[in-house]
């Protein structure tokens with residue numbers, strides 16, 4: 001009777017025979033063939049994790065070949081998973097390279113890859129001869145003797161070897177995940193600023209057609225500023241993803257330092273105009289905390305809010321209650337002294353876990369955008385306008401408070417509430433135009449609300465694109 005093990009070995013041998021036949025078929029055509037498989041010790045030769053890893057590396061190999069203009073004939077690709085593992089075989093279309101040159105390039109691919117010793121790219125020449133570069137690969141496990149020596153001598157325990165292979169693969173996949181998440185976070189943050197400024201018409205704010213209540217900045221100032229910010233968002237995401245301190249507050253000095261760098265980049269690009277100071281502060285925290293939670297697979301809005309609160313627990317008292325610098329009182333400090341809680345501004349908002357974002361704007365965005373597969377300009381303009389109104393109707397914008405006083409701020413909030421109430425009926429356009437005219441006439445710019453809108457759309461996008469809902 002055949003045991004399970006005998007059966008597996010027989011299947012493995014059969015699969016290997018089939019691969020040899022496949023190569024022979026190619027040989028009859030007299031062209032160079034290239035194959036790719038993983039070096040997996042023991043059985044089974046493939047499983048879900050090996051297969052995913054194989055697919056990732058195959059894609060990298062294909063890009064590498066394409067970059068070197070080694071062209072694979074797409075019609076000859078043979079790619080399958082059988083008892084011998086995951087396997088790719090294809091013919092190379094006539095190229096400027098000889099078989100040995102292709103082999104050397106493939107070896108460079110292997111040696112420069114972080115887990116290259118698990119990868120096996122083989123080249124067979126026009127005569128059906130396997131091409132060797134003559135260099136012996138070191139054993140993946142002991143990193144001491146040639147791989148072929150350890151394999152023939154069965155120098156290492158299969159279970160231990162497999163464990164090491166699995167560990168290396170999961171480390172590699174984790175690094176790919178980090179790369180993906182951080183890239184996405186930086187991109188989504190940039191998108192949120194672009195969509196915020198493009199949104200039109202907006203009350204008092206710069207949009208794609210109008211400067212609102214501003215005389216020192218326009219649409220292009222915001223585009224330049226956004227470009228300046230975008231290059232550093234990735235730095236914040238990487239920092240948050242890799243942060244491993246015991247107390248998340250330990251991240252604050254470095255986070256502030258990156259924030260200050262971004263601010264100087266912004267001022268350099270806008271000739272000293274403050275386009276995004278508030279957005280840098282809010283998005284900086286939001287990118288950092290999102291990356292931190294996503295790396296631990298702990299992201300939920302509730303968790304996000306609680307981490308933001310942990311980091312900023314006593315921010316208002318700490319930064320507005322006492323002077324950080326010797327000298328003239330800042331607008332923020334003056335506002336807090338004059339208006340108390342109402343004048344806490346952006347620091348109060350973040351200390352409270354961004355209620356304008358999570359309680360006001362996000363529900364509106366979910367309601368208007370969730371069921372839409374592709375968010376085009378028309379849908380976004382509608383959804384973001386509603387979200388902006390929800391924010392303005394709630395936000396005690398300290399800039400407006402400081403410049404225009406309590407009464408004007410209240411009037412602005414009331415007008416935004418009216419717009420929201422009428423958002424679904426035909427009066428909307430007229431009440432919204434009234435709000436826009438009011439801001440223009442009083443020269444009000446709800447910039448703090450615009451920053452919160454960008455953050456709201458960022459948080460919406462993180463939930464939509466990076467958090468799995470199962």
Ligand SMILES: [Zn+2]
Pocket residue numbers: 139140141142143144145150155156
């Ligand atoms: Zn070894």
